[in-house]
Amino acid sequence: MPTLCRDCLSLSDAAGPACAGCGSRRRVAHAELTQLSIAHIDCDAFFASVEKRDRPELRAKPLIVGGGKRGVVAACCYIARTRGVRSAMPMFKALSLCPDAVVVKPEMAKYSEAGHRIRAMMQDLTPLVQPMSIDEAVLDLSGTEALHKRPPAAVLAGLALRVEREVGVTISVGLAPNRLLAKLAVERDKPRGFAVIGAREAAAILAPEPVTVLPGVGPVLARKLAAQGFSTLGQLQQLSVREAAQRFGEDGPALAARARGEDSRPVDPHRETKSISAETTFESDIADLAALEIPLWRMCEKLARRLRQQGFAAGGVVLKLKTAGFALRTRHARLHAATRLPDTLFAAARPLLAKEADGTAFRLIGIGAQPLVDGGSADRGDLLDAEAPRRAARWQAIEALRAKFGEDVVVKGRGR
Known part of the structure; x- marks a missing residue:
């Protein structure tokens, strides 16, 4: 049976628990190992792993990435997961389960940088990379064996080693004949795993599953x-x-x-991003319109930055509110012209907020861009808004200053 050593990348038919070449026990054996080419890559506890990479003193401690007692868990390490902590769990519940956890606020710019480095490594292997999120993607390595001089399984094991060495985090790999089985495979062996589901065994493996x-x-x-x-x-x-x-x-x-494990979806590197958003949960409920406008402005700034970073602009806005009783409200408005300026986003969202600020107490506010349009069409100016290009230039200057000197170097009054 084909057997791959995940450390020295040697392929052989030799049985046994350890690699004859390097002695490693990190081996994967499967009858279809050298025939499969669809992989699902998932970074292990990504946000928490990046934090532990940068703060080695936290490696042996439970770590939660999140913010505030009324916020939610953005990510947690595997130590915290053994205590029952999960992503999207309310912070108060997470801390009750794991009171000794170290809590750090998310730093999306840092995670994005690491995610883009890993994405670039994937694209070194094949152009058929379909991102699923900042830390997850599907790859199709069909036809790449002649280029890499080794089958996809060995190429993927090499990718895992490179990510650990150069980025400082770990990934898990699911290898299968299609996207669905690759996704299910990667969930079977985490963290730092490498799981294989073959076409011939798929139905039998899946049959007892819920x-x-x-x-x-x-x-x-x-x-x-x-x-x-x-x-x-x-x-x-x-x-x-x-x-x-x-x-x-x-x-x-x-x-x-x-x-039965059947899935005909192709790996599409041009899969359309449908929306980009930003939201925050308050430390205490807010009902006053003027008080709600402050976090709304901050979210508009975050959204504008994310649109620019991803090359998109907003053709409309979606306001998201969650009441103290956890009821969700969403309101939509189209824009007369595409934008990625925070003041234009705010001007469109504020009337939506004013209609909802009827004394109801809210625990969360968010703003999203939908539909998304190409960023090159944004803020060109027209008869309705001739000043848009100048405001865009000012916003770019502010962002440049913040990138160099920190977020608080320039703060608008409505954001305080």
């Missing part, structure tokens, strides 16, 4: 499936196309196919 293991099967769909007697993927696998359609409508056949 339906919720499939991406996209959330609590609502799971309850619907359970009501009809389907709790495992094996039960769904038995449905014919006709039976699946009769039970679950037009999406039924695709659901049954995914339960």
Whole structure:
């Protein structure tokens, strides 16, 4: 059976727990190992790993990346996860589970820089890299063996070693014949893992798994499936196309196919980003309009920066509010011209906020750009806003100063 040493990258058919060449026990063996070319790469506890890289004294301690008692966990290390802490968990609950955790505020610029370095390493291997998030991507290495002089499995193990050496964080790899199985594989062996699911074994491996293991099967769909007697993927696998359609409508056949591990989606490096946003949770609830405008302005500045960094502009804005009772409100407005200026975003969002500020107490506010348009069309100026180019130049100058001297070097009055 083909066996790969993940440390010296040697391939052999030799059995045994250790590599004959280097003695490493980090070996992966699989009958289809040298035939598979679709990989899902996921950085391990990425934000927390970057923080521990930069602060070695925290490596043996539970670490939570987040902010404020009323905020949520952005990320946590594996030590904290053993205590029950999870991403998106309210901070007060996380700290009750892990009171000795070290809490650090997120530094998105630092994580973005590390993420882009890893992305560039992936693109050195193949042009078919589809980003899923800042720390996650799908790769198609079909046809690259002649270029790299070794099969994709060995190339991916080499990528993992390079990321550790040059970026200082670890990644996990899922290798499979399609995107779905690669995603499921990477979840089976983390952190610093390398898991393989082959085409011939996929249905058998998936059969005993709960339906919720499939991406996209959330609590609502799971309850619907359970009501009809389907709790495992094996039960769904038995449905014919006709039976699946009769039970679950037009999406039924695709659901049954995914339960068998079938997935025809290509790896698309040009997958469209649909929205960019920024949000914050307050330390205490806010009901006053003037008080709400301060964090709204700050989020507009963050959104403007993210739009510029990713090469997009906003064709419209989405205001997001969450009440003290956790009810979500979203309001939309189109812009007459594309922008990535915070004052233009704020001017569009403020009337939406004013309509909602009726005495209701809010715990969260956010602003998003939707639809997204090409950044080259932003803030060119027209009869309705002839000053847009000048404001854009001023904003770029402010951002340059902040990049050099820190965020607080220039602060507008409404942001205080």
